[in-house]
Amino acid sequence: MERKDLSKNNLSERELTTKTTQNSTEEEDTKSDLDKCSYIISIRSPSETDTKMQESITDSMTGSINEGAGSMVAQRIPPSLNADRSKAPLTKEEELNHALWDAALKNRPDIIRDLLSLSIHEDFIANTNSKDFHNVTALHIASSEGYASVCEALLDYGMNTELDPKNVLERTPLHLSCIRGHLEVSQLLFRSGANINAQDFEGNTPLHLAVEQGYIQLITWLLTKNPDVTIMNRLGKTAIQCTNNNEIVNIIKEFCRRNGIDLLAQGRNCVAKIQEKYRNEPKRIQISELTPGETPKDGRVGPLDFEILQVLGKGSFGEVFLVQKRDQKTLYAMKVLRKDKIMGQNLIKYAKTERNVLSYVKHPFIVGLNYSFQTPEKLFLILDYCPGGDLGFQISREKKFDEFRARIYICEVLLALEELHKRDIIFRDLKPDNIVLDEEGHAMLTDFGLSKEGVYDSCMARSFCGSVAYLAPEMIKRQGHGKAVDWYLLGVLLYEMLVGTPPYFSPNRDQLIQNIQSGKLKLPASLSGETKNLLKELMQRDPNKRLGTKRDAEEVKEHRYFTGVNWEIVLRRELKPPMPIRPIVMPAYIPYEKVYGDLSMLKDQSNSVPGWTFVSPES
Numbered sequence: 001m002e003r004k005d006l007s008k009n010n011l012s013e014r015e016l017t018t019k020t021t022q023n024s025t026e027e028e029d030t031k032s033d034l035d036k037c038s039y040i041i042s043i044r045s046p047s048e049t050d051t052k053m054q055e056s057i058t059d060s061m062t063g064s065i066n067e068g069a070g071s072m073v074a075q076r077i078p079p080s081l082n083a084d085r086s087k088a089p090l091t092k093e094e095e096l097n098h099a100l101w102d103a104a105l106k107n108r109p110d111i112i113r114d115l116l117s118l119s120i121h122e123d124f125i126a127n128t129n130s131k132d133f134h135n136v137t138a139l140h141i142a143s144s145e146g147y148a149s150v151c152e153a154l155l156d157y158g159m160n161t162e163l164d165p166k167n168v169l170e171r172t173p174l175h176l177s178c179i180r181g182h183l184e185v186s187q188l189l190f191r192s193g194a195n196i197n198a199q200d201f202e203g204n205t206p207l208h209l210a211v212e213q214g215y216i217q218l219i220t221w222l223l224t225k226n227p228d229v230t231i232m233n234r235l236g237k238t239a240i241q242c243t244n245n246n247e248i249v250n251i252i253k254e255f256c257r258r259n260g261i262d263l264l265a266q267g268r269n270c271v272a273k274i275q276e277k278y279r280n281e282p283k284r285i286q287i288s289e290l291t292p293g294e295t296p297k298d299g300r301v302g303p304l305d306f307e308i309l310q311v312l313g314k315g316s317f318g319e320v321f322l323v324q325k326r327d328q329k330t331l332y333a334m335k336v337l338r339k340d341k342i343m344g345q346n347l348i349k350y351a352k353t354e355r356n357v358l359s360y361v362k363h364p365f366i367v368g369l370n371y372s373f374q375t376p377e378k379l380f381l382i383l384d385y386c387p388g389g390d391l392g393f394q395i396s397r398e399k400k401f402d403e404f405r406a407r408i409y410i411c412e413v414l415l416a417l418e419e420l421h422k423r424d425i426i427f428r429d430l431k432p433d434n435i436v437l438d439e440e441g442h443a444m445l446t447d448f449g450l451s452k453e454g455v456y457d458s459c460m461a462r463s464f465c466g467s468v469a470y471l472a473p474e475m476i477k478r479q480g481h482g483k484a485v486d487w488y489l490l491g492v493l494l495y496e497m498l499v500g501t502p503p504y505f506s507p508n509r510d511q512l513i514q515n516i517q518s519g520k521l522k523l524p525a526s527l528s529g530e531t532k533n534l535l536k537e538l539m540q541r542d543p544n545k546r547l548g549t550k551r552d553a554e555e556v557k558e559h560r561y562f563t564g565v566n567w568e569i570v571l572r573r574e575l576k577p578p579m580p581i582r583p584i585v586m587p588a589y590i591p592y593e594k595v596y597g598d599l600s601m602l603k604d605q606s607n608s609v610p611g612w613t614f615v616s617p618e619s
């Protein structure tokens, strides 16, 4: 059974399951509809209304591309930022440039050649270096899609086509072809003079990205072009340190051996320099209240402070977006909750719980809240961005984990739960989709909407619609529950990581509920004795007999599964989990209004949620 059956609206899984049929020579290409939409694809005639555009963008956010009729002009200017301009007719030059992006996206080298041909367009031709709102050029688009003939046409017919333009994430076309594993396009760009050592906003070179995504053929070719393998990204990692794949590690080691490169020695020299280069000035700000519509000051933030780059995930009450804070260029995950949905169902207390818990719990394995603010229609949480995606994505991609990897995540999640329980908070929504991996691959708990006491009844209704597989027996029986529910769900998490599906799984909902209550727990023979025992003890149906009921985390930590674990080391984040394969992130065009609601209504306070605004002292 595929893991995609288990969760709702999991966009990252769509990346995984949607395979391209394009003519690339590459290894597995995980491009999805969602990625394709990254290029702002609302194609419409200039005469159509903005409503139409909103509709097409809605399509793009749910992952389908609106091919729309009309003049096939790609609309790329966010109306809120450039309202007058979006209404004004495009100049001839702009139309040509839009048509160029459009042709690049549609893999039409013939149209590209026409658009760049002076003999057809007399005075004006398209400008191959024109950039959309996210600094994306036609070459970025074609390189990312793997359209070699389009790249060739842009390079051959364009006037001085820039080879290394940088998009909003400071990625060049070569970065994009490498992140998607397009060998032929990468070769073409390199032959034309692209910079093989260019660094993006995270300091990654094309080699870092190819290594991270695991494209062996591409990596082997890149190494024949003598890239600087000693370059470190902003985490201080060279490309070889961005993977746990032994084959890739050996290929790079062999390259170093043949070229007399001592990565260790180079690393020591470089690390100080890198840290200096990327050091951010810390800002001290106090917790404060911001009325919607007030001009943000003293570190308080509002909608216009964040540029929206991409959809990261969807939940029951809204979406999570990748955003970039305009002044610092820092990336964050922005969770958006729709007030009408949560207030309509009287669920505001869940939203407040999430904001409150996140604002005072600071822990190495709990996602950090940096800011929260509101508009008349929505509530916003600005969280640390965890680029490894959620564990659901990783499990569906890798089917299951080995015991070593699963143990690291379990140790980290256990410490996060311990911290919550010490504060009398029950997480109660533990499942792979609610654990995200940070840039070093550590597990971080996210989604505190259901945490804490006193929200049980209505949450049950919601949970039943969503993920029955992650309900403890006492939740199904509606007996009331305590902290032990989290220990049961820790067992479910460990089981799913090792087996690839949650325990008792059945596609039939009623059967699944029955299995959870009385089915036999099937444990693969391949699991070690202590793992099997821990699973049985954690998934003990009677909460009174369950491991962790008497002495909470202390009792769980004493189980023989954890023999040899030094909890201090775990807490200091010194256990090194494998680097996760990252879901691909590409800048997307998502209109401001779509995310923030009607900005002209910002001053309207009738719907304001008191006490929502927050600025972390560390932000």
Ligand SMILES: Nc1ncnc2c1ncn2[C@@H]1O[C@H](COP(=O)(O)OP(=O)(O)OP(=O)(O)O)[C@@H](O)[C@H]1O
Pocket: 012, 312, 313, 314, 315, 316, 317, 318, 319, 320, 333, 335, 367, 383, 384, 385, 386, 387, 389, 390, 433, 434, 436, 446, 447, 448, 449, 466
């Ligand atoms: N900090 C983050 N960094 C990166 N991705 C994130 C982050 N937080 C959430 N996500 C992504 O967004 C998805 C949805 O987030 P979250 O679970 O918080 O939303 P939700 O609306 O509360 O969902 P649910 O319906 O499970 O309650 C996650 O599964 C994850 O893929």
